[in-house]
Amino acid sequence: TPPDPGDRIPTGFADxxxxxxxxxxxxxxxxxxxxxxxxxxxxxxxLARAAAIKGGLPTLFKTLEMGDEE
Structure with missing residues (x-):
């Protein structure tokens, strides 16, 4: 089941x-x-990995700085 909307999304960075x-x-x-x-x-x-694995959420990562070959 998806997390409750009031729950926090883990970042994967303890600090x-x-x-x-x-x-x-x-x-x-x-x-x-x-x-x-x-x-x-x-x-x-x-952040995306932690949200997907620890938070059980679908994620999408998009960067505008890298070219297609990167």
Missing amino acids: LDTLTSGGLRPGRLVVVGARPGVGKTLVGTG
Whole structure:
């Protein structure tokens, strides 16, 4: 069964889950921005993976910075 809408979505990062009182709030847009090469894609895929595996939620990850070959 899908999680209750009031539940937090786990991030997969223990410190971030602690700072956010258990994870991200459903229905919110999360934007990760930084300079090239600092790990935005790694963070984004980690968030999507945790939401899918730990949260049992369908996920989609889309980046506008990488080309088709990446």
